[in-house]
Amino acid sequence: MSNSDKAIVIRDLNKWYGTFHVLKSINLEVAEREKIVVCGPSGSGKSTLIRCINRLEEHQQGDIFVDGIELTHDVKQIEAIRREVGMVFQHFNLFPHLTVLENCTLAPMWVRKTPKAEAEATAMKYLERVKIPEQALKYPGQLSGGQQQRVAIARSLCMSPKIMLFDEPTSALDPEMIKEVLDTMVELANEGMTMICVTHEMGFAKQVADRVIFMDGGEIIEENEPNQFFDNPQNERTQLFLSQIL
Amino acid sequence: MSDTSRKLVDGTVYEVGSHPDLPPPAASTGIVGWIRANLFSSFLNSLLTLVVLAGLILVVPGIYNWSVGSATSHGETNATCDIADKTAFVQTKWDRLNVEDPNFKNRTYKTLIAGMGNTVRALGEIVEKGERLGNTYPEEFVTALGSVDLVAIGAAIDEAAAAKDLNAIDLQVQKLAPIADWANDNKGFCWTLIKKRANYFAFYRYDKDQQWRVWLVWGLLALALIPLLFEKIPYRKEGLLYSLAFPFIAFVLLLGYQIPSGLNFIALNASSYLGNPLVSWGLAGSAIAKIFTNLFSFEISAAILSLASAVYYLLSPILLIAIFILRLIAPLVVGWFVLRSLFNRNGGASMVSLVRFGIGTFIALLLAYFCWFDAAETGGNLMVSDSIAGGGLSHVKTADWGGLMLTMVIGITGIIASLPLGIVLALGRRSKLRIISIVCVGFIEFVRAVPLITILFMASTMLPLFGPEGWNPDKLMRALVGVALFSSAYMAEVIRGGLQALPKGQYEGAQSMGLSYWKMIYLVVLPQALRIVIPGIVNTFIGLFKDTTLVIIIGMKDLLGAGVSSTTNANWQGLDYEAYITVALIFFIFCFAMSRYSIWLEDKLKKATTH
Numbered sequence: 001m002s003n004s005d006k007a008i009v010i011r012d013l014n015k016w017y018g019t020f021h022v023l024k025s026i027n028l029e030v031a032e033r034e035k036i037v038v039c040g041p042s043g044s045g046k047s048t049l050i051r052c053i054n055r056l057e058e059h060q061q062g063d064i065f066v067d068g069i070e071l072t073h074d075v076k077q078i079e080a081i082r083r084e085v086g087m088v089f090q091h092f093n094l095f096p097h098l099t100v101l102e103n104c105t106l107a108p109m110w111v112r113k114t115p116k117a118e119a120e121a122t123a124m125k126y127l128e129r130v131k132i133p134e135q136a137l138k139y140p141g142q143l144s145g146g147q148q149q150r151v152a153i154a155r156s157l158c159m160s161p162k163i164m165l166f167d168e169p170t171s172a173l174d175p176e177m178i179k180e181v182l183d184t185m186v187e188l189a190n191e192g193m194t195m196i197c198v199t200h201e202m203g204f205a206k207q208v209a210d211r212v213i214f215m216d217g218g219e220i221i222e223e224n225e226p227n228q229f230f231d232n233p234q235n236e237r238t239q240l241f242l243s244q245i246l
Numbered sequence: 247m248s249d250t251s252r253k254l255v256d257g258t259v260y261e262v263g264s265h266p267d268l269p270p271p272a273a274s275t276g277i278v279g280w281i282r283a284n285l286f287s288s289f290l291n292s293l294l295t296l297v298v299l300a301g302l303i304l305v306v307p308g309i310y311n312w313s314v315g316s317a318t319s320h321g322e323t324n325a326t327c328d329i330a331d332k333t334a335f336v337q338t339k340w341d342r343l344n345v346e347d348p349n350f351k352n353r354t355y356k357t358l359i360a361g362m363g364n365t366v367r368a369l370g371e372i373v374e375k376g377e378r379l380g381n382t383y384p385e386e387f388v389t390a391l392g393s394v395d396l397v398a399i400g401a402a403i404d405e406a407a408a409a410k411d412l413n414a415i416d417l418q419v420q421k422l423a424p425i426a427d428w429a430n431d432n433k434g435f436c437w438t439l440i441k442k443r444a445n446y447f448a449f450y451r452y453d454k455d456q457q458w459r460v461w462l463v464w465g466l467l468a469l470a471l472i473p474l475l476f477e478k479i480p481y482r483k484e485g486l487l488y489s490l491a492f493p494f495i496a497f498v499l500l501l502g503y504q505i506p507s508g509l510n511f512i513a514l515n516a517s518s519y520l521g522n523p524l525v526s527w528g529l530a531g532s533a534i535a536k537i538f539t540n541l542f543s544f545e546i547s548a549a550i551l552s553l554a555s556a557v558y559y560l561l562s563p564i565l566l567i568a569i570f571i572l573r574l575i576a577p578l579v580v581g582w583f584v585l586r587s588l589f590n591r592n593g594g595a596s597m598v599s600l601v602r603f604g605i606g607t608f609i610a611l612l613l614a615y616f617c618w619f620d621a622a623e624t625g626g627n628l629m630v631s632d633s634i635a636g637g638g639l640s641h642v643k644t645a646d647w648g649g650l651m652l653t654m655v656i657g658i659t660g661i662i663a664s665l666p667l668g669i670v671l672a673l674g675r676r677s678k679l680r681i682i683s684i685v686c687v688g689f690i691e692f693v694r695a696v697p698l699i700t701i702l703f704m705a706s707t708m709l710p711l712f713g714p715e716g717w718n719p720d721k722l723m724r725a726l727v728g729v730a731l732f733s734s735a736y737m738a739e740v741i742r743g744g745l746q747a748l749p750k751g752q753y754e755g756a757q758s759m760g761l762s763y764w765k766m767i768y769l770v771v772l773p774q775a776l777r778i779v780i781p782g783i784v785n786t787f788i789g790l791f792k793d794t795t796l797v798i799i800i801g802m803k804d805l806l807g808a809g810v811s812s813t814t815n816a817n818w819q820g821l822d823y824e825a826y827i828t829v830a831l832i833f834f835i836f837c838f839a840m841s842r843y844s845i846w847l848e849d850k851l852k853k854a855t856t857h
Contacts, residue, residue, distance in 0.1 A: 054758055055757075056754050056757065056758065075762075079760050079762060080760075082757065082758060082759065082760035083759075083760040085758070086758070086759075087758040089751060089754065089755065089758075091749075091751050093749075093751040093752060093754060093755030094755070095752065095755070095756075095770055095774075096774070097773045097774050097777065106759070106761075106769060106770075107759035107760060107761065110761065110765050110769060111759065111760045111761060111765075139854070155759075156758075156759070159759060159760070
């Protein structure tokens with residue numbers, strides 16, 4: 001049942017906020033090393049979908065299997081899943097009372113029980129990969145938006161997750177800073193990370209995605225590889241959406 | 247002017263790009279500049295400055311005169327101050343009378359004049375009484391007194407008053423002049439009270455020979471506060487361990503303990519210590535049965551009492567066993583940590599680690615002494631027996647604690663207890679588990695709806711009624727529990743404000759990394775939430791510190807109680823102002839210090855995390 005060769009398996013997922021049906025019969029399978037871009041109008045449930053994957057939202061019906069582990073009410077399983085799934089938020093959610101380095105070493109030290117020296121070495125390695133090692137001892141409040149988002153990416157990477165979720169990572173950034181974050185994400189993708197990315201950056205989707213998913217009104221309307229999706233959208237709602245943003 | 251050179255205001259020429267750095271105009275710097283900018287910057291500002299200046303001129307000289315200029319600190323009792331007061335009183339009253347009612351018409355003034363004779367006579371009695379009590383008077387007063395016959399003057403004033411002879415009265419009052427002059431210079435604040443009664447204000451009835459223990463505790467308190475209040479000190483971790491141990495050390499020092507000639511290992515006495523659980527539960531059973539019989543006969547209050555008894559009888563054996571087990575394992579746990587720290591050095595022993603090991607061993611041994619042994623002869627507590635077999639610190643009953651020392655004990659205990667309890671209650675209130683949140687909300691709302699006085703009153707007079715026969719917890723303990731629970735409810739709401747102010751994204755960021763609930767609370771939520779509500783927390787602490795004065799209701803004399811006692815003491819009557827102002831000043835010092843510390847802390851935290 002729980003196909004352990006697939007990174008994420010979502011079967012007949014339904015979610016309600018009260019009586020409002022926000023996710024309708026979602027079926028999705030994500031293989032390892034696959035990169036998915038989810039796009040759609042606001043209110044379509046894209047963020048809700050990926051937040052269900054790491055249990056920031058609870059679903060009422062359907063199954064979610066992450067890395068072979070079923071997502072239920074069991075706290076132990078939820079925590080196990082969260083260790084393997086990293087998330088990058090639209091508003092960064094860095095911890096302002098800790099330095100950049102402490103932000104990155106917090107989870108490895110306290111969740112994976114890594115010793116401090118090793119955690120700091122890993123953190124510096126990832127900070128170098130996102131090209132801001134010199135900011136290690138600064139506080140998030142002292143960094144620009146683009147730098148903060150790259151710190152957030154590095155912080156998630158320090159836990160060595162198998163899957164990375166991105167919830168509109170560039171929506172709160174100025175145009176100059178969007179590029180630096182997207183470059184980081186492209187590098188990450190090229191190294192083989194499994195990624196699900198909710199974004200409006202279609203250039204990124206064309207460059208990196210294995211599949212693009214269009215959601216509207218809580219349903220997955222269309223799902224295709226990027227060339228087909230952008231040049232030959234099947235559904236008319238997809239066509240309408242693409243005509244508005246491209 | 248050419249393209250490349252320009253002129254300054256005073257005519258000097260300079261090249262573009264090399265404008266000299268000039269000093270600012272004189273009127274905008276220094277004191278003059280500050281006054282202009284801050285006190286006289288606009289019309290309204292200037293007006294306010296003048297109003298405030300006028301107010302200060304009216305008020306400050308009077309205050310200075312009263313508190314320093316004509317203050318006195320002479321004598322052993324209030325006699326000197328009293329005499330000065332009364333003499334000045336006579337003089338002032340007569341001056342007023344002369345001016346306001348020279349025709350002797352007003353009835354009130356007649357009564358006043360009638361009283362004057364008595365007052366003058368009474369002066370003589372006060373002088374005498376003061377001498378009997380060991381008071382001595384200043385030289386100039388004694389010489390002045392020699393030339394004044396108080397009794398005669400008093401009698402003469404009475405005659406003159408009866409005869410309505412203003413001039414005669416005036417003559418007599420003039421005769422008081424020598425001591426009246428002295429009185430005017432000495433009728434202000436009576437510092438004698440503070441000089442002689444400082445000990446009473448600080449310790450009240452704490453055994454005089456043992457007061458050094460309170461001083462020691464105060465010194466240790468200052469040491470314990472340092473690692474808590476300041477971050478960048480060396481050996482902070484060890485200091486925090488000491489701060490954790492401090493309340494227990496202070497408790498032992500203040501209450502006293504005995505070094506008995508015989509000790510019993512508690513396990514040997516376990517049966518007498520633990521009692522008989524079966525008996526206890528049997529009683530619980532019968533209490534439960536009584537609940538139902540009471541309900542059926544609609545005696546609700548009796549039913550509630552039976553419920554309380556049932557709960558007590560059910561829980562007390564479990565509690566006793568838990569305490570017993572705790573007493574057995576606590577020294578072992580501490581000893582294990584000490585040994586582990588010794589063997590964990592990956593580089594050989596250093597001076598620091600040896601010192602740590604030494605302190606840890608000492609604490610473990612001390613803990614073992616108190617936890618594992620009971621005094622043999624008295625068959626019980628090492629702490630509260632009155633008999634000192636082999637030495638130790640004598641027991642000072644909590645009923646004798648009082649004054650500033652008691653205020654600090656209650657205040658600091660309340661503060662220390664309310665923060666962790668408040669955090670737990672606030673988190674519980676926001677819990678997703680219904681039962682926990684209902685219990686927390688219920689507790690908070692009930693405690694906040696009831697004045698502290700009623701809680702203290704209930705705790706002290708009615709609490710024994712709710713338990714079984716003979717249950718009589720120490721009065722101070724009841725007050726401490728009441729204060730701690732009360733302030734933890736208020737603290738819970740303050741902290742809940744901070745928890746709500748924290749953006750939801752912080753919770754999500756922590757959760758998405760796999761942090762468990764308590765790790766998230768400890769590492770991410772509380773550091774930020776507590777920082778946000780530092781003003782509210784310190785506000786609650788300051789309020790709590792002053793609320794401790796309410797224990798006067800249950801007969802405990804804290805600092806304010808000692809002040810009130812001073813005013814009713816025969817030797818110190820008439821010094822109400824002095825007593826209350828002293829108490830107020832002491833409270834001001836403590837509360838202002840707390841307030842200043844909080845502002846310093848906020849500044850420091852703000853600097854750390856922003857540009």
